[in-house]
Amino acid sequence: MMNMFTVSGSPHIHASESSKKIMYGVVIAMVPAMLVSVYFFGLDALRVLLLSVVACLFFEWLIQKYLIKGQLTINDGSALVTGILLAFNVPSNLPGWMIIVGALVAIGMAKMSFGGLGKNVFNPVLVARVFLLISFPVQMTSWPKPSPITKGFVDASTGATPLGILKEGLGADPPKTISELAPKLPGYMQTFTGDVGGSMGEVSAIALILGGLYMLYKKIITWEIPVSMLLTVAVFSGIFWGINPEQYADPLFHLLTGGMLLGAIFMATDMVTSPMTSGGQLVFGTGVGLLTILIRIWGAYPEGVSFAILLMNAVVPLINRGFKPRRFGIKPGVEIA
Amino acid sequence: MNNIVIIAIAALGSLGLVAAVILYFVASKFKVYEDPKIDEVEEALPAANCGGCGFPGCRAFAEATTSSAKKNKSLEGLNCPVGGNDVMQTVGNILGLEVEMTEPLIAVVRCNGSLANTPAKVKYEGATSCAFAHALYGGEGGCQYGCLGLGDCVDACDFDAIHMNPDTGLPVVNNKCTACGACVEACPRDIIELRKKGPKDRRIFVSCVNKEKGAPAKKNCSVACIGCTKCDKVCKFDAITIDSFLAYIDFSKCTLCRKCVEVCPTEAIWEVNFKPRKAKPVQPKTTAETSAEKASARKPATKKVSAEKADARPAPEKKNEA
């Protein structure tokens, strides 16, 4: 028998790129933030991470095998990314069963019920975070105080996040001013390294920025969404800060606290739930930035990144329809008959 | 307090009144008269919206029949292939017209280039689409007329009437076929044809569309029509024509005498749902295209064959053994 040749349409070569590589690239980018969270929150952080990852993988396997009955997809790395990000979005002292519930919501409700990878409308991790926040508000907002692993294990006490302190102080009766609250708030250096209360993955700005730079270098994300989102936050909060610095926090504070960087770098840039073209991505990022500050200043919750991203996720199909790439040979606005 | 209640009732009441008046005028101004018979006809139709009649849906067909009945007093040229004679009779009754009986048709796959009969010479990789593969190359087996086996016909069928047989790589039509013609349209190689269903589902056809000369056709496919004209010579009813080395049986002239089947040297002519011949020792060319139960219930004689190959054409290997 002679050689059986293959026939297929062109192109006959393929870049070495694959979905799996992209997913594992994201995992590598999350390593610094993982290390920092373990450093500040100790073995608890490790427990949450492991539990979340295992639960996400398990649910993905279970649903794919028995409900969708398709090819097994747990190797593609997407459930792994979801698991780590879910862990990043919860306090490190969250009870284990709540994490499992979160994983079920993320994988089962937000991802697989739409048909699996690539078909979900909302960011699965944020759906789970918001679900947990609304269902278990106390546990989800009792943040352990960071205590570096080098100092040995101390009894984990809980406290509020910088944004929580701010919201509570400004809303108190009589309202306090920012300068009155300042002693309670962490310094910029602390928020930069991660020595503050908060969800375990979102505390350290430097670790997140490192991961972001890695993903930019590897072309996993593009600059549009993070830059437009952070810029909008800076400008918008800057305006209010300029009007009344006693009432409104400064832009840097907004940028470095809460889930802002985690959201801008890892959550809003999720390929599946963000727009396709660079124009659309700029609009998306700007929208997230605006909504975040709106919620932070006037909303009932101290933090608004998750809600802002989920809200913008909902309009992504519209953005995709409105922002087409620039077509070759068609001048914008000119219809060619 | 009372005042508020009265004002509210008065305001809402007058608002409602104004809206009602506007609605009334709009409704009467823009009223479109529709023949109530259209609804009746539509009700009688199968509601498959398959487009087999040539109209974009059952509603459009109902409109067409109704207007044709009004204008021309006939339903000529209008036929719902899915509903068949029963439905057309009902439509005729509604519209008060006589309807001619039409012969029921069925889709017939005219290729037997199965995996065994037409061994693959190259391997195809790419989109599961016959239309694309047809534009790309000749076909895995080398026959540029034969079935590509990627199932565009199966995708086109709204009635679950055509399926791929994984053993042969060819589509198989079952009795659910309504002759809507969607698969005929979908096949890029014009392999599927609507043919007369035949008495007791019996039909004879050339299961090949290869227009090559005998030798090259036979080189790629062991059961190709080689255009030898034997069938043409044996046919007393002038039902067979040969064009570009390919025989075609006109089903309106064919009397199902089966003479051509006997003389065909490549077994390219098929007879389906006939009783097995007595004279010849083993000749299991007779097959059931219908489902097993139906075939066996009606024709106990073909039971063996039908049971062997439930709803599929005979596997070519079997044929060759015989």
Add this chain to the structure above:
Amino acid sequence: MPARHLKRRTKHNSGKMGILKTFALGGIHPEENKLSSDAPIERLALPGQAIVPLGQNLGVPSKPVVKRGDLVKVGQLLAETGGFISANIHAPVSGKVAKIDNVIDGTGYKRPGVIIEVDGDEWLDEIDRSDELNTEISLDGKEIIDKIKTAGLVGMGGATFPTYVKLMPPPGKKAEYLIINGVECEPYLTSDHRLMLEKGPEILVGTRILMKALNVEKAVIGIENNKPDAINHMQELAKSLDGITVQPLKVQYPQGGEKQLIKAVLNREVPSGKLPIEVGCVVQNVGTAFAVYEAVQKNKPLIERVVTVTGMAVKKPSNFLARIGTPIGQLIEAAEGLPEDTGKIIGGGPMMGKALTSLEVPVVKGSSGILLMKKEEASRKPEGPCIRCARCTSVCPMGLEPFLLSRVSKLGKFDMAENEKIMDCIECGSCQYTCPASIPLLDYLRLGKNKVGAIMRSRGRN
């Protein structure tokens, strides 16, 4: 703009080349793998039997004018144009017409062709077979076009559009620039590269002939800077010639596409659905320029061409000057045989070439190369779900959304595909090349283009 992502730049010495131009939208940079760029063009031995398909050009197949048993000489007319967009075909060998029958061609279909039993190598007397360079252009524009038409010239880059049609702009349109395409952006292929190095003066005469035929003052030869030797050589030769410049270009696929090349060289954008003449340009391949030289100055019709035979497992990657009608099997033999684990034979380059089904497929006017791929290179990766990464969109040189177009084509929503400009797709394959989920995007795009094209044609008829 994410258009830039995924682009891996290789370092070329761009220092002395001045500013490198390229096109703006999308583009990719696959491994170049120009294995045969140092192999000089070798003349291939005559085949025992030449198989000359009658459909060698875009458009209408040619009509045979010989019959079985006829004795033909090299250069004699075998088949004449079958319509407006069609080309003459000449006998590439001398011998007896064995039969006119269906022969397998590059499309994998058997189509009519002329089979000639080769006997000796007897040429028509009027063909000048000397290697002497003839720079004197004695014919006028119209005579040149007639000559090119008679010689059966088609675009040698692969699209095989009859050359003379391009040289006759529609009324009211005037060409301003002639662009000679020496880009060769397809990985692996080197036939144009070698031709520029070895036949530079002839190409420049061909360019001048084309300029005269088109009545244009300016010609630009675009060459990617992964061929610095060709750029230097052509620049050196063009120095003394008025109006001809050599433009080095940054390496980027698909720069060899007409519209991309015009954008890169002149920064003009051909409007959607229009031809290059709309912006005053006519693009011709360097191979065509050489063929024009031979046809006009040497009276030699298009009967042979340079074909690259290459591939990772090929023992001796080569460039052959082969007669039209030579079975590709013979070329592969000359490159020291078909490697054991060959899984795919491609006529053309790896991005836009066609997978061939047999070794009997003959060399035709549009064959630029034969690429042999190993089994492990030949298979596609399994298709995964779309993760909406938008890479296909960012690499599309036409600014289309391949993910969307392929999906609507698959679902049969052809009106939507048409609105989203599916007919602008140049089938360069960048989208599918870059898709991390290995979705056969271009397969479905082609399907959609076929269907939309058919719908548009039927609309035109009504």
